[in-house]
Amino acid sequence: MKKLDPGTHIDGFLIEGCIHAGGMAHIYSVRYAQSQRPATAPGFPMVMKIPRMAAGDGAENIVSFETELQILPHLHGAHVPRFVAAGDLLRLPYLVMEHMAGQTLQHWLDQPGPLPIETVCRLGMATAQAAHSLHQQNCCHLDLKPGNVLIQPSGNAVLLDFGLSCHAHYPDLLAEELRKAVGSPAWIAPEQIVGVRGDLRSDIFAIGVMMYELLTGELPFGSPITEGGMRQRMWMAPTPPRSLRADTPDWLQEIILRCLEPEAAQRYATAAELAFDLGNPDQVPITQRGKRLHGLSLFGKLRRWIKAAGMEYHPSPLPSQQIGEVPILMVAVPHKDVSDATLYSLRQAVARSLSTRPGARLAVVTVIAPSASSTTDSSRSETQLHRLHLARLKQWAQGLETRGHGLSFHVLEASDVAQALVRYAQGNHVGVMILGAATHGLQMQRLIATVPMRVVRDAPCTVILVKQQLPFEALGKLQTSDSREKYES
Template identity: 70%
Template sequence: MKLLEPGAELDGFTVEECIHSGGMAHIYRVRYTEGAINPGFQLVMKVPRMTAGDGAENIVSFEVEYQIMQVLTGSHVPRFVAAGDLENVPYLVMEYVHGQTLEHWLEAPERPDVGTIARLGAATALAVHSLHQQNTVHLDLKPANVLIRPDGSAVLLDFGLSCNAHYPDLLAEQLRKAVGSPAWIAPEQVVGVRGDPRSDIFAIGVILYQLTTGELPFGAPQTAGGMRQRLWMDPPPPRKLQPNLPEWLQEVILRCLEPEADKRYPSAAHLAFDLRHPEQITVTERGRNTTGTGFGTHFKRWLKAAGMHYQPSPLPAQKIEEVPIIMVAIPHKDVLDSTLYSLRQAVARSLGTRPGARLACVTVISPGQTSASSDEKSETSVHRRYLANLYQWAKPLDMPGHQTSYHVLEANDVAQALVNYAAGNHVSLIVMGAATHGLKTQRFVATVPIKVAMDAPCTIILVKQALPFEALVEEAAKMKPVWNRDLDAPF
């Protein structure tokens, strides 16, 4: 199909200009023809290429994107407006989103700093997590398909290679080959496994590697054999190419790029959490390595990959529900041993049924407690004291296989601070102590637990104090030397 000319009309839309001409489609700025209702946002029309030399995947991809765009919601995808059928002129009309794709940072004269890379990566991961919650996996993430709005949030583009767990996978049914962009495709995609949400995490790892080093971790292979190498090969460590790169960022990137999906981040929310809280990352040999993976390790992986039987992809929403981020709100004023004990027991039960879940221990202090400090060192010491309390509380949990982080927040409104933290970090479950006031009091005074329960963006467990008498002495002995009950704070 030839390019549409400016001024051409199609099904009530007027073409303004062609803003992109790619290998699979042309994209035009369009508007409603005069007389139609203004939708309140600008529009683009995507028309697939259908010349004699174009592959069948162009039409299949159009059908896939048409199918998926109609069911996706939220701020991380363009709003769907209309579509044309294949018998006449196939097209998709959607919202035109203002911003810059990640290619902008890759093509800039200077490489972005670590803080910018972390923000871009976290924004991308949060957008991907939103997609996975809707049982959709993108499967073609690359810099050109991630757009960053002026406010810093990410919008995902081009769902022609995507997979939705509730719809037939047309690409898998009709093409029978690895589908994706060779530089960013995940190992399991190479062998035909589609729909695993951790494939998108691998692609984010490739993007982060590009942003930090300016190079692609696996090059741009054009053959199936070249792509298969990532089933057992690790790329050169980013710090080998950029020695000044912090160890924590290499830890994040190489975890995303693990050949086996089970060894990557269990969800995009976990990845975003690390990128937004780098001080909480535990750096292993993976983050410290500057020489690369040895031949012996690669050879063992090659043998394993040769005989590996890949499992069907998990349902994305179900997969991320199995590895939630759990937040526990720890009070520090007038707190009883029974409360601390009961919270720990509730958290242990929640983590015990969810292998791979992450625990965020949070306490909220009044800004007055740090502003009263005369210098920066004393302010830091206040935070360290509260962090020590959180470490001490969590120490008896001893839950291997679960990441734990510790956070001291400053706010006058304790309930709102907890709600904001849960929403901003995609927390799936909040555990906190129930109000100790009687029901009559709660009718007139909205306690912190009640406020959180009313506004929480996720499930909340309110824990009643329950401490066996024989455990009271033991718990008190553990907590009293460290827990400071004299600190003046609201929660």
């Protein structure tokens, strides 16, 4: 179909101009024709997407349009454009959706000179948060690349173009219609190459590719044009970013190379965990990945190749199910007016939760009152106070079995404890929060909204309230002491 001229009318929409001409579709800025504006018209700017259907265009153009038409109306949230209308596939296929203001990641790649490390992390974290929101809705994007990630002026990331996506609740039209791997060659994940679709960790791989390019200016696996070239990433290891850019911190290289692992199980289990590490770089455990300065040895490459040759790829669980199996687990540890029984009970509850959630990440959090002064001495004492509370949290966690679990410690400053815990849970996509139950009687709780009650009311996740109890040894000592007192009396 040829490009539409401004002023063209289509089903009550007025074409204002073409704002993008891609390989698979044209995108136009549109508005309602004044005489046909419905009473329920949305109050935001709109665009119309029309697939290219010329004689030389592939069948994937129309199949990807059908896929996006099937998925987009069922997505919601701040990280996707809102759906408005769709055209008849037999007459004129089109999609009308919200026009999102901002710049795609390609804008930052086009800038001269290296990007600041803070910018790379900020863009990567925003993209990971957007991907996590999509995965919570049981949808995997599967075509994340710089042109499909838009950053709004607020810093929020919006994902575009769902033509290659896979939604667990709807037929996978691309898998049914096309018998080959679909995706953009530079960003496609290894499992997609062999036909596995619907694994949220494929999007994490693509985010790793984008962060690598934002950091170094180069693509980790180049731009292959053949299937054989794409298959090489199933055993290839990219050049470590630190050898391409000397100021790359080891924690950032650790994060990026973990995203780019050829085996999906070796990457981040969820995009929320990736965003968590980008937001807490001082808590990222550094392995050989982060320290590497050179590529793999010949023996290392051969070992990877042999492993890839015998690897079997299996469909992953539903994205929302996978997120639920490996959540970010948060425990709120009080630092004052707390009994040993409460600390013991919290530790036992966390141990039980970790034992039933292999791979879950644990964030140990405490909230302290904010510092009243900003003088140098006060700042120094504030740092010492933070270190003191961090040491106490680490001491509290010493009895936990944390092998196989990410572990981090956080001291928050806030005058409102409940609000601080809820905000932390929201900002870090916490799946389960554990905190002590109120020790006041029910009559008092009816009059006063306690911290646990407020957290349960406002938290965006599952909350486990733990009633304090003493360990058996302490109970035995307490019973012996009570019996002695009775005997002596």
